[in-house]
Amino acid sequence: MESIKVGISRCLLGDKVRYDGQHKLDHFLRDQVGRHVTWVPVCPEVECGLPIPREAMRLVGDPENPRLLTRKTGR
Numbered sequence: 001m002e003s004i005k006v007g008i009s010r011c012l013l014g015d016k017v018r019y020d021g022q023h024k025l026d027h028f029l030r031d032q033v034g035r036h037v038t039w040v041p042v043c044p045e046v047e048c049g050l051p052i053p054r055e056a057m058r059l060v061g062d063p064e065n066p067r068l069l070t071r072k073t074g075r
Contacts, residue, residue: 003036003037004036005037005038005039005040006038006039007040007042008029008041009041009043010041010046011043012029013025013026015041015043017045017052019045019052019056020053020056055070055071055072055073056071058071
């Protein structure tokens with residue numbers, strides 16, 4: 001039987017792709033859930049060309065038209 005494909009952030013599988021160059025490995029997801037699914041690891045930030053490490057960012061404002069700001073400079 002083919003397992004279900006599930007999208008997951010690469011950092012949760014241990015890849016050092018976060019803004020700070022680290023990971024957020026989740027052992028339960030990787031070791032327990034991973035036995036029952038096929039992970040499709042993605043990191044949109046890296047895939048669109050953002051560097052590692054990079055300045056932390058957040059979305060602010062109108063949910064229909066959000067603005068992306070960096071935490072340090074506010075730009």
